[in-house]
Amino acid sequence: MDNLNWLVKEIEKLKRNSPYPSARSLIMPALWIVEKHFPEILPEHMEVIAKILGVKPVEVEEIARFYAMFHTKKKGKYVVRVCTNLSCMLNGGESILQAICDHFGVKPGETTKDGLFTIEEAECMGLCNGAPAMTVNETRFTNLTPQKAIAVLEEFKRKENGKDNPQER
Amino acid sequence: MESFTIIIDGKECEAFPGETVLKVAERNGIVIPTFCYHKELRPEGACRVCLVEVEGAPRLVTACTLKAIPNMVVRTNTPRVRKARATIIRMILNNHALECKDCDKSGECELQMTGFRHASKDIKYKEEIRKKRILIEGKLIAINTDRCILCRRCIRMCGENMGNRVLGIMERGYKAYISPFNGNFEESGCEHCGSCIDVCPVGSLLDRTFKHKGRPWKLEKTWTTCTLCGSGCYMEVDTCEGEIKRVMGRIGVNHGENKGYLCVNGKWGWDIVYSKYRLKKPMLKRGSGLEEISFEEAMKVIEDKLKVGNFEVFVDSSLTCEEIDLIADKFRTKNVISDAFNYQRFLEKVEETLNICSLKEAFDSDVFVVVGDFLEESNPVTATLLRLKVIQEHKRIIRVGEFPSKLDSISYKVFIDDMEKTLTSESLNKLLHGKRFSLIVGGTIYDLIKSEKIAEIVAETFKGASIHPIPPESNSYYVAKKFRIKSKFNSSVSIYFVNSNEKFALSEGGEFKILFTPFYDDFASRADLIIPTDTFLEKEGKIHPPSTTKKPLKSAVKTEISLKVFLQKLPVFSQKLEPTPSSLIIPESTDTLVVISKHAKGMMSTYSNHVASVSGRNKTLEFSINGTKKKILFVEKFDGKVVEILKSSYPYREIGNG
Numbered sequence: 001m002d003n004l005n006w007l008v009k010e011i012e013k014l015k016r017n018s019p020y021p022s023a024r025s026l027i028m029p030a031l032w033i034v035e036k037h038f039p040e041i042l043p044e045h046m047e048v049i050a051k052i053l054g055v056k057p058v059e060v061e062e063i064a065r066f067y068a069m070f071h072t073k074k075k076g077k078y079v080v081r082v083c084t085n086l087s088c089m090l091n092g093g094e095s096i097l098q099a100i101c102d103h104f105g106v107k108p109g110e111t112t113k114d115g116l117f118t119i120e121e122a123e124c125m126g127l128c129n130g131a132p133a134m135t136v137n138e139t140r141f142t143n144l145t146p147q148k149a150i151a152v153l154e155e156f157k158r159k160e161n162g163k164d165n166p167q168e169r
Numbered sequence: 170m171e172s173f174t175i176i177i178d179g180k181e182c183e184a185f186p187g188e189t190v191l192k193v194a195e196r197n198g199i200v201i202p203t204f205c206y207h208k209e210l211r212p213e214g215a216c217r218v219c220l221v222e223v224e225g226a227p228r229l230v231t232a233c234t235l236k237a238i239p240n241m242v243v244r245t246n247t248p249r250v251r252k253a254r255a256t257i258i259r260m261i262l263n264n265h266a267l268e269c270k271d272c273d274k275s276g277e278c279e280l281q282m283t284g285f286r287h288a289s290k291d292i293k294y295k296e297e298i299r300k301k302r303i304l305i306e307g308k309l310i311a312i313n314t315d316r317c318i319l320c321r322r323c324i325r326m327c328g329e330n331m332g333n334r335v336l337g338i339m340e341r342g343y344k345a346y347i348s349p350f351n352g353n354f355e356e357s358g359c360e361h362c363g364s365c366i367d368v369c370p371v372g373s374l375l376d377r378t379f380k381h382k383g384r385p386w387k388l389e390k391t392w393t394t395c396t397l398c399g400s401g402c403y404m405e406v407d408t409c410e411g412e413i414k415r416v417m418g419r420i421g422v423n424h425g426e427n428k429g430y431l432c433v434n435g436k437w438g439w440d441i442v443y444s445k446y447r448l449k450k451p452m453l454k455r456g457s458g459l460e461e462i463s464f465e466e467a468m469k470v471i472e473d474k475l476k477v478g479n480f481e482v483f484v485d486s487s488l489t490c491e492e493i494d495l496i497a498d499k500f501r502t503k504n505v506i507s508d509a510f511n512y513q514r515f516l517e518k519v520e521e522t523l524n525i526c527s528l529k530e531a532f533d534s535d536v537f538v539v540v541g542d543f544l545e546e547s548n549p550v551t552a553t554l555l556r557l558k559v560i561q562e563h564k565r566i567i568r569v570g571e572f573p574s575k576l577d578s579i580s581y582k583v584f585i586d587d588m589e590k591t592l593t594s595e596s597l598n599k600l601l602h603g604k605r606f607s608l609i610v611g612g613t614i615y616d617l618i619k620s621e622k623i624a625e626i627v628a629e630t631f632k633g634a635s636i637h638p639i640p641p642e643s644n645s646y647y648v649a650k651k652f653r654i655k656s657k658f659n660s661s662v663s664i665y666f667v668n669s670n671e672k673f674a675l676s677e678g679g680e681f682k683i684l685f686t687p688f689y690d691d692f693a694s695r696a697d698l699i700i701p702t703d704t705f706l707e708k709e710g711k712i713h714p715p716s717t718t719k720k721p722l723k724s725a726v727k728t729e730i731s732l733k734v735f736l737q738k739l740p741v742f743s744q745k746l747e748p749t750p751s752s753l754i755i756p757e758s759t760d761t762l763v764v765i766s767k768h769a770k771g772m773m774s775t776y777s778n779h780v781a782s783v784s785g786r787n788k789t790l791e792f793s794i795n796g797t798k799k800k801i802l803f804v805e806k807f808d809g810k811v812v813e814i815l816k817s818s819y820p821y822r823e824i825g826n827g
Contacts, residue, residue, distance in 0.1 A: 043351045056328075058337035058350040058357055065339045 004048060007034065011052045023053040027063050031070055040074045068120075076111040078156055081122035082134040082149075088124075092145070093132040097121055099146030100153065116160060117153060173239040178246060184237040191219055191232040194245065201245050202254065202283045204261070204370050205320035206233040208421040209428065209557075211329060216261070216320050218283065220253050221245045229253055255289035263294050264343065265371070266315040274372030276385035280318060299343045307354030308782040309361050309377050309437055314346035317373035323347060323365035326420075330430075332556055332575060335359040347373065361783050362549070363436035367420045367429065378437060378779055379415040383407075388414060391725040394425075394712060395435040396487045396668075396705040397771050399611070399640035400550040401714055402427035402435050406706060406725035413439050413706065413726055425720075426528060428557075432549035432767055437779035441704055442726060444776045446688040448701035449730070459694065467700050468739065471664075474681055475742045478661040481506060483676060484652065485667040486642040487771070488732075489710030489722055493647060495736040496666060501743035504660065505652040508642065508672050510820050511615040513649035516638060518624030523608070524635040527716030528554070531607040531637035535564055536581075538601070540588065540627070541612035541639075542570040546766050548611055548639050552576060555609070567600060570612075572762075572792060572801070585794055589619065592626050611639030613764060616822035618755055640714060647713035656820055659749050665696070666732070668705070669772040674812045675819055685732060688776055691809065702732040709733075759823035761789075761800040763815060774806040787811065 011030050018026055030049045034041045041064050043057075050057040064070045071079075082088075082097040097108060100119055104112045108121045127133035130142025134149060141152050172183045177194050184193045189212060194201050204216035212233040220229040224242035229250065232243070244250065262284055269275040305312040319338070324347070328334035335349045335357045350357035366374045388407035395402045403425025405417045416431070416439050423429035441447075451467035452459040462470075474480075481504040484496055507513075516525070528551065531537065537555065545552040556579055558564045565581040568574065569591045577583045582600060584591040591597060608631060614620055627636070640646050648654070658678020665673045666685045673684055674692035684696035687704045707728045711719040768774040768784035775781070787808075790801040802824070804811050818824050 046350070056334040056350070056357070058334060058348075061350050062337040062339065066341050 003038070004044060007037075007045060007048055008052065011049060015052060024055055024059075026053055027055065027060055031060070031064055035070050039071075041070055041072050068122075071118075074111065076116050076118040077160070078116060078136050078153075079118045079120060080134060080136050080153065081120045081125065083122050083125050083127065083132065085124035087128035087131040088133055091131040096132055096134065096144055096146050096149045100149055103150050103153075114157075116157060173237075175237050175239070175241040175243065177243045188237050189233060190221065190235045190237050190241070190243055193237050194232065194243075199245060201232050202258075202287050203233060204279065204283065204318060205322060207322050207326075207368050209330060209561075210322060210325045210368070213321055213325065216318070217257050218254060218261075218287075220250060220257070222247050222250050251287075254287050258284055258288040259294070261318050262288060263296070264299055265318060266298070266300070266313070268316065268372075271381070272316065272372040273375060273379055273381065274316075274369075274385070278372060279370035301344065301346050303346055303348075305348055305352050305354075306377065307349070307359065309433075309779060310354055310359070310363070310366060311375045311377045311380065312347055313373050313375060314348075316371050317347055318371055319345060319347070320370060322368045322370065323374055326364045326368050329560060330557060331360070331362055331364055331553060332578065333358060333360055336365060355783065359783075360549075361433040361437065362553075363418065363431055363433070364420060367418050367431075376415055378440070383409045383414045391723050393706065393723045393725060394643070394720040395431075396489075396643035396712055396722070397434045397438060397773065398432075398548050398550075398767070399642055399645060399714070400427060400432075400548045401643045401712055401720050402431055402550050403720070404429075404431060404435055406439065408725055411726060413442060415439075427550045427554065430550050430553045430557075433780055433783060434767060434770065434773050434777075435550070438773050438777045439706060440779050441687075441773070441776045442706050444688065444778075446690050446776055448687060448689045448699065451701065452689070452699045454697040459699070464700075464735065467698060468735075470698055471683060472740065474662050474683070478681070479744055480504075480662040480664060480742070481658050481660040481679065483507065483658075483663065483665040483667065483672070484509075484648055485665075485669075485672055486512075486640075486645040486648040487668045487705070488644060488666060489708055490644065490647050490713050490719065491710045492666070492708075492732055492736065493644065493651060495733060497651060499736055499739050499741055500664065501741065503653065503747070504658075504749065505654055506656070506658060506676060506678075507648050507652065507654045508675075509640075509645040509648040510654045510656055511620060512638070512641060512645045513654050514621055515610075515615050515624045516646075516649050518621055519610075519628045519636055519638065522628045522632045524633070525715055526607065526635040526637055527714065527718075528609075528637050528639075529716070531609055531635060532558060532564075534605040534607040534635070536567060536601065536604045536606035537564065538567050538569060538597075538606055538608045538631075539576065539580075540569045540592070540608060540610045540623070541614035542572045542574060543764050544612040544639070545575045546764060547613065547641055547770070549767050551609075551611065551639055567597070567606075569597070571794065572799070588614075588623055589626055592623070592630055598630075606634065608634055608636040609639065610636060611641075613762065613822065615641060616820075617762075618759065618821050618823055638715060643714070643720075644712045646715045650713075655749065656753055657749075666702075668702075669776070671772050671807045671812060675816055677816075688772075690772075690775065692812065700735065701730045702735075703728050703730050707731075753820075756818055756821070756823065756825050759818075759825050760798075761802050761824045763802045763804060763811075763818075763822040763824060765804050765822075769804045769807055772807050781806075 034045045046060040050060045084093045111118045132144050133142045170185050172185050174181050175184050182193050182197045201219045203219045214231040214234040219232040221232045222244040301314045303314040324336050327336045339348045391406045407415050418429035418431040420429035450461045453462050482500045484507045486509040559579045568580040568583045662681045663679030664683045667673050670692040682696045683698045685700050685702050687702050706725050708722050709724050710722045713719045773780040774784040784805045788803050792799045
């Protein structure tokens with residue numbers, strides 16, 4: 001409930017400082033706030049957004065479920081997106097995805113058991129000059145090899161294990 | 170507007186500026202197959218079945234979105250068009266469930282029809298059908314996503330025409346499916362008007378009450394008029410072996426005033442015919458209980474009672490004209506009471522200086538001044554038609570009311586203030602200056618204490634303008650014209666003709682009460698003699714809205730019980746009792762307005778299981794308008810408490826503290 005109140009305040013702030021003429025345009029930025037701060041976008045969140053922005057809840061849900069970067073199902077703390085589009089694929093993007101999945105014992109689209117990583121197969125992220133590429137949340141990693149990619153993720157895991165509560169917001 | 174000619178398939182066709190090629194072709198009898206296009210909806214060009222060849226254009230163009238231009242040469246039946254069309258239908262069919270054998274739509278399915286006529290007969294695609302296997306089930310509406318062809322007709326209907334936007338498309342690509350918010354119709358604010366089912370070209374959106382109940386080609390169709398509210402919608406009642414299976418509006422085909430739009434009561438309220446509350450035999454009070462008697466015995470009781478005592482008659486204003494004529498003929502008294510009392514008072518004030526017109530005439534003008542609140546509850550379809558005038562014909566609504574309404578979002582200007590103040594204000598006058606406008610009055614306005622005062626103001630300020638007073642009940646206008654209605658009973662015998670028993674409970678009077686009703690419930694048990702009557706779906710007759718033409722009622726199901734036949738058998742009773750003047754008790758201070766929702770109207774949420782399944786609970790809403798606090802008691806279901814509240818302020822619907 002506290003989280004919802006916090007969200008209400010954030011979206012109201014967003015609405016106040018809106019650069020757009022209509023509140024509808026704020027659906028995506030508002031969803032992005034939820035995406036960043038909550039493990040998943042729940043119907044409650046969508047209802048809050050719809051109410052504040054004055055749109056119908058189904059319009060928010062449509063957008064949330066259309067874009068792959070919004071998660072309506074529970075995601076891990078870090079969302080790992082491995083590009084498998086043309087440039088990355090030619091440079092071995094698919095083998096990186098395979099290596100990561102094998103390392104953590106999950107399939108693309110799944111979350112690791114410890115709730116840290118959600119591994120996703122992504123479309124082009126505009127990092128073709130450093131292909132093959134992947135992003136962890138919003139951090140870019142380019143010119144990868146399977147070994148490098150696993151090392152990057154292990155580093156994240158090591159840092160997290162140092163903290164007391166890896167699931168904190 | 171000046172017309173020009175375009176050539177479609179070698180035929181010279183007359184076209185008007187702004188018209189689409191499809192419309193011109195349709196008018197000239199040239200058939201272009203369509204899926205996503207619907208007469209009542211904004212064209213979208215999503216399915217691409219209506220592709221045509223235009224001379225000079227490099228590609229095939231969708232006829233539904235292509236505006237006609239002078240000297241255009243269009244071909245709709247060349248090999249190239251036929252091939253493209255067949256491929257597209259084949260691709261749609263490839264991911265369609267093809268469950269025609271157990272689909273309720275089979276037989277009137279547009280995909281079936283178009284597929285047979287225009288699809289290629291050979292199957293080129295070897296790819297397996299991608300099933301989503303998602304079934305969304307609401308209380309009355311279900312969505313079978315595997316049959317959906319994603320034409321978006323339902324979304325446009327729900328979002329634009331009805332203004333609810335309950336449905337949306339979830340996911341994308343081949344996973345895309347239609348769903349309400351969170352898969353729940355009730356949560357997303359669905360009004361259950363059934364328009365989405367009506368426009369669905371395939372069997373994706375389903376009427377759950379019709380699921381596996383019958384095949385469309387076996388159904389007998391009866392076109393009749395709904396008398397559940399003053400909108401008087403024209404609708405198709407489908408029966409099979411003498412039993413009602415469903416009601417359809419047929420949007421786009423229906424030529425009635427309502428254009429096929431219905432509300433939850435019209436679409437699903439037909440189960441009142443089979444309600445558990447239906448009466449079969451007359452009942453007479455003996456001692457503390459009621460006893461079943463025959464119709465002949467009942468007739469004798471009436472004769473005995475009316476010979477000695479003075480009597481008064483309550484006439485429900487949703488009876489047919491014929492029944493009302495018969496009542497007036499058989500019970501000759503000047504003491505008539507009716508629920509059209511408030512309507513008559515309003516009508517009398519305005520008809521001297523204003524020109525009473527039908528809804529159709531009122532819709533001819535460019536600006537509508539809509540006076541009154543909660544029109545979407547008292548006459549849902551009239552509210553929808555007003556909305557469509559704005560959306561489809563770009564007319565203007567100026568809304569004058571005291572509470573927010575669904576119509577506000579499409580109104581050109583909204584005045585939410587004291588209605589007396591607004592109607593005389595300079596700003597309203599300025600807005601109407603030099604415009605062709607008509608007044609449309611309805612909703613809760615007749616039930617206000619100040620209703621007469623508002624009528625006087627309207628009559629004074631808009632002298633000579635045309636006004637359509639939306640009748641609260643289907644035949645209010647006829648009753649108001651026929652009788653001089655009084656407000657209270659004071660005789661020893663009172664005879665009630667009602668279609669829903671809350672009307673009986675609201676204006677109780679007399680020592681001996683004779684009740685003519687289709688239903689038996691708690692309120693009816695207060696009567697001394699109850700005689701069963703027929704519901705509107707079983708009647709033949711006419712209703713008379715404020716217009717020159719009457720609307721016909723055709724009986725969809727046969728019944729042995731008939732009010733008309735019973736009345737015809739009765740002898741004439743007359744009395745010379747002088748009418749007692751109406752004495753109205755006007756409450757001193759009121760702060761709450763009682764609003765009867767569309768579910769509670771005519772006690773539908775009691776008699777109809779379908780309507781009851783989607784109606785909510787009675788609630789008190791608070792509004793703060795211009796600094797003053799106002800309360801609303803929103804009635805979703807009639808119970809003893811609500812009747813007591815309304816009775817204390819009868820005939821008004823405003824109550825004081827507590």
